[in-house]
Amino acid sequence: MTNNASHVPLRVIPLGGLGEIGKNMMVLEWGDDIVVVDCGVMFPGEDAPGVDLGIPDVSYLIERAHKVRAILITHGHEDHTGALPYVLPRLNAPVYAPRLAHGLISVKLRDHGIHQMADLRVLEPGEPVSLGRFEAEAFRVCHSIPDAMGLAINTPAGRVIHTGDFKVDHTPVDGGMMDFARLARFGEEGTLLLLSDSTYAEMEGYTPSEQVVGDALDRAIAEAPGRALVATFASLIARIQQVIDAAARHNRKVAIVGRRMVDNVAMARDMGYLTAPPGLLIPLRKALRLPQNQVVLITTGSQGEPTSALVRIANGSHRQIDAQPGDTVIISASAIPGNEKVVNRTINNLTRQGARVLYDKIATVHVHGHGAREDLKLMLRLTKPRFFVPVHGEYRGLAAHAALAREVGVKKERVFVLEDGDALELNSESGSVVDRLPARSVYVEGGHTLDSDSGVLRDRKAMSQDGVVVVVVGLDRLNGAPLMDTKVVSCGFMEDGRDGELFEKVAGRVYDALDSDAGASPDWGRVSEKVKKLAGELLYKDTGRRPMIVPLTLKV
């Protein structure tokens, strides 16, 4: 099947993206060479309150930094690129990215002040690059951002195909057709391993083309009695193009609203991914002076983000724009799991102000960017892999994709459902999981990292439920007897005014307990514990609640 089949196995280690979505990172290792596919972040939401984002645990790579030949990026989404600013300072390997991703990454690295030190190169489809004993080539796929690629990586053990994120779209709006011919050739030549996108592996049928959304948007914009406001992902350039095209067809001007949207649209135009007839895109202040039915606004806020333009318009806090009767708002996106409530709230608030809101549940104003089962079967049939590892999915998606692969003929024992940290070794005949690396998310907040099982996060969650009660005692440094009244204050526990009597009781009982414990050699190490236990028990008995207790001992 492959040239130079070797005893040295190929190691395949997902460090992110398998089992829980986000922070995609796949490690391929053969002998002294390692290449990494993608370097993304995840957003933990309420699982880790106060945390900005999570990145993969890259200890394995740091320990083998001399072997890492390159980080290959499939496309510009955050869950494939967002960890680069945190990883590159510790692992300065060359980064190869398709053109648009390259542009977005440059901006990101500049924002973090590390652009100078990074070795960032453009990866053109069809132009192979040598990376030690690996040779990597990108091929076009369709996704919800332009310039999305899959990767064909030749290794001495055989060819690995990584699909990146993909859908099958025969009428793509941004012209980026999937390279079926190339994929078929890979299949003919022989594919050792396919790593394929499992996001919608449970969904029957085919994912509809971006085209169908264009038709729906066109109708909605044509029929909007007043203004049309379209909120979508700032990276969904094809969608923005369709809105621009519809506006042009129906004699409306377009203004872009929201910092991130303005920046993305500017970059996309500069790089040639977005085109608009001269004079169609106008500044917001001019658009607001036109007759309402001659206006389309493209805004941020499709996920109900609190600081986004659409949400501020919805709750009346946007400086320039108020929602009004006659507005047609199109939320051209679907709510990412976890965001349903805030998206809901935005829709309600817009409706309260008289706007008509169209969104995915009631109109075809969004399709997503990942293949459904029939699309995934096509990928398997084209590439004809010997081994299959589903990637980019929650566990249930991975499991469904694995079952699908077996359905289309990949042998059961050559299909592996891995989770982050599983180290798979393959040779031409067989494979097995040989190791389990630590692969928990590393959280980033402010300038620091935090382990995902950090006590800090547990404390925050506890305080968010029942608040915190601080108990201050001042003890004689010689015998541990209390020399001042115990002070008890709280935050987030109870409404002011209600806690007086209760806290007096707690303060008194703590005082008495410490007084009776006073003696020749006070056990300082255990004072905090005693105070915590006693105060906690008293508060629970009286209120049924368990605030965080913070004991403070002053030695006087």
Added chain:
Amino acid sequence: MTNNASHVPLRVIPLGGLGEIGKNMMVLEWGDDIVVVDCGVMFPGEDAPGVDLGIPDVSYLIERAHKVRAILITHGHEDHTGALPYVLPRLNAPVYAPRLAHGLISVKLRDHGIHQMADLRVLEPGEPVSLGRFEAEAFRVCHSIPDAMGLAINTPAGRVIHTGDFKVDHTPVDGGMMDFARLARFGEEGTLLLLSDSTYAEMEGYTPSEQVVGDALDRAIAEAPGRALVATFASLIARIQQVIDAAARHNRKVAIVGRRMVDNVAMARDMGYLTAPPGLLIPLRKALRLPQNQVVLITTGSQGEPTSALVRIANGSHRQIDAQPGDTVIISASAIPGNEKVVNRTINNLTRQGARVLYDKIATVHVHGHGAREDLKLMLRLTKPRFFVPVHGEYRGLAAHAALAREVGVKKERVFVLEDGDALELNSESGSVVDRLPARSVYVEGGHTLDSDSGVLRDRKAMSQDGVVVVVVGLDRLNGAPLMDTKVVSCGFMEDGRDGELFEKVAGRVYDALDSDAGASPDWGRVSEKVKKLAGELLYKDTGRRPMIVPLTLKV
């Protein structure tokens, strides 16, 4: 149209359920008589961390307690009954409820120790009760709990029809057919006002019958290679009946798992809402000894509730049951908005253990209990109301239902989209909103109530993001000079060990600031504020984060 049309208007005041879902309560007032429809709770989730539930603000009713003739309950769901234990002690009006709801409410009131004081009566459909100048009669509707009723309330100003929660199901599993004839007669006789369920007013078409789920469940249970585990709402008796029937058809025994499910099934059997052939329902320990393909387990946990049976099975912490390869788990419910992540997690965990999971997105294993647009049109056409107020919906559902009503011929000026607190007055000719009452949720936690804009909740949210930092200063009571080192401790702010240097700096700067402020007449009132401001600024400058600062001043 009505007998004794009068100058006295009918007042219609929603106190809960309109605009945001949950805590349903509708007030109807004419002259010296008030009746209340429903008395429910809502669950605020992360909007109010640590809070158990929210109830309507019933101040309006307390101020007019002598006028309140009855609280009428449409059906036994928590969002229609759950506030009774908190309201009845302050407003002891007679409560009329359909049989099953009556049973569930009795249990609830007993749990709260107020069963003795309450006047709780059964409301049979077709048997009118006189309530001052009102006369109320219940009529059957279909919903996702047996014994669901709508209400026809005659008032001197005309008849009001409240649909309760309803769907149109021509093949209901629990036999409770909607009383179309009665509704048609109301329409012929004349209906002043229709209050109708708006939950799915944006959904095109018809809501499918419970029957279609029965067919899918039957197939899934028949084809399950091993055990079948079905998780559904404990109140969805019709669904449980269908599972029992399917099990009987396919020679499987059934065991009920999870306290709430066990209790509900027992009550439903006692009251005749659930039937099973003798010997079909067996204790769990017996079921676990049978061959796997002869077993069906019905469990709690369809919403990913952390303490539920299914979730504990999924994460390996259930004492008796482990998920296994060969298990077929059917989640026969849809995720209530806000619960998507925990339901997701449960599905993933079950899949990890080899179970096959069927759920609403990939199989027809659930239909909901509310009408879609065509069903709602039928209700409007049958009842032919003069005035229309959509109820039981988020704002967007209310708005969509209002538009629907206008579509089928209710005059625009007689359709009112109200939100909680809006007081509508109607006479036979016209209506208008005459007042706006306070209608924020009243939160309940432990034994206390909390205003929804309470500072306690704001503090909890702040602490959940960046934790809390406590700053203790000991000042000379005469001149306010610091007499001891400032102490700084934190919780949920930063990992231990990292904060040492930073806190020393903050402690030192606070000390210096207070020292320089010391003087003849210290401004005690402002010390806390000064400490808070200074510490906050220093911490933000150094970390970019804003922990809650709790200043503590000891006068020494």
